[in-house]
Amino acid sequence: MGTLHRKWSGITAAAILALALLGAIATAATSGMEKAVNPPDPTLPRPFRVYPSLEAYDNVDIPPDFEEQTEFVFARLMYPSHPYGLFSRSRGYPEIAARDWRQGGMSWTQDYPRADRHFALVMRRLTRVHTRSAEQPVNPDDGDDIFNWPFLAAGEMGDWKLSGEQISKVREYLLRGGFLMLDDFWGKPEWDRFMETMREIMPDRPIVDIDNPDAIFHIVYDLDNRYQIMGQWAMRGGMADRWVGSVPAWRGIHDAKGRIMVAITYNNDVGDSWEYADDPIYPEKYSALGIRLGVNDVIYSMTH
Numbered sequence: 001m002g003t004l005h006r007k008w009s010g011i012t013a014a015a016i017l018a019l020a021l022l023g024a025i026a027t028a029a030t031s032g033m034e035k036a037v038n039p040p041d042p043t044l045p046r047p048f049r050v051y052p053s054l055e056a057y058d059n060v061d062i063p064p065d066f067e068e069q070t071e072f073v074f075a076r077l078m079y080p081s082h083p084y085g086l087f088s089r090s091r092g093y094p095e096i097a098a099r100d101w102r103q104g105g106m107s108w109t110q111d112y113p114r115a116d117r118h119f120a121l122v123m124r125r126l127t128r129v130h131t132r133s134a135e136q137p138v139n140p141d142d143g144d145d146i147f148n149w150p151f152l153a154a155g156e157m158g159d160w161k162l163s164g165e166q167i168s169k170v171r172e173y174l175l176r177g178g179f180l181m182l183d184d185f186w187g188k189p190e191w192d193r194f195m196e197t198m199r200e201i202m203p204d205r206p207i208v209d210i211d212n213p214d215a216i217f218h219i220v221y222d223l224d225n226r227y228q229i230m231g232q233w234a235m236r237g238g239m240a241d242r243w244v245g246s247v248p249a250w251r252g253i254h255d256a257k258g259r260i261m262v263a264i265t266y267n268n269d270v271g272d273s274w275e276y277a278d279d280p281i282y283p284e285k286y287s288a289l290g291i292r293l294g295v296n297d298v299i300y301s302m303t304h
Helices: 002-037 114-126 164-175 187-201 270-275 284-302
Strands: 075-077 136-138 151-155 179-183 249-254 260-266
Touching: 114 270, 114 284, 151 284, 164 179, 164 187, 179 284, 260 284, 270 284
Parallel strands: 075 136, 075 151, 151 179, 179 260
Antiparallel strands: 249 260
């Protein structure tokens, strides 16, 4: 009886093991089918990620609450660089020009992410808008992701060079009610490079100087008395040919209802005014105006 009992016990164990293996295979197969049937939703926001900045100074620690669900996220537009831009091979920056813009370290990362996070902190302190502590980089090639971010900012606009599909995507974004805040480009050559792309995005919408009475200058802060916002680089006397003699301008593109959908700070560096807001050497008056301009733009865009 002992031998017979051991034989039946072995058969039972083998049978159980086989059934378990069959079950695991079936589960894996079912899981694979579910993945095939239910691919990730391309309309959902892309997850948060961080790219290397063009400036090593701006590679800062990620805030501990970066995953908090909030009502506003400062989103930054990623873009490929112009072949004759400020940081191009033709200007003596072959190492930067050789990088893949989709991996960071190029013109779109100027001031990023330090400026973005300083501004997020400002939104938390100066408004009641529940703001995420970390920014969101947005690639126009990432399906419909751009439509998840109603406010987009970008800097070094003399360096952007969008492709046909990217141009169409940004145009649709604006026509759906999106808002673009564009900053930090100086002089006619940079304006002309900026217009190569902007003209294709909105060929039927003129760029105009924004009048002082416009709501964008008064929605939170009254900003009739504006002045040029200099970059930290100019404080060091750098790139004098870029800014000496320049005249600041605040321009915009209006939608069919007469509301601003693109806000442009030309011959200004609002990004630096956020980036260096905690630097005791950087003049406080520049950060004071740059922060107020940014807050007004955000609140204005949220009432679009």
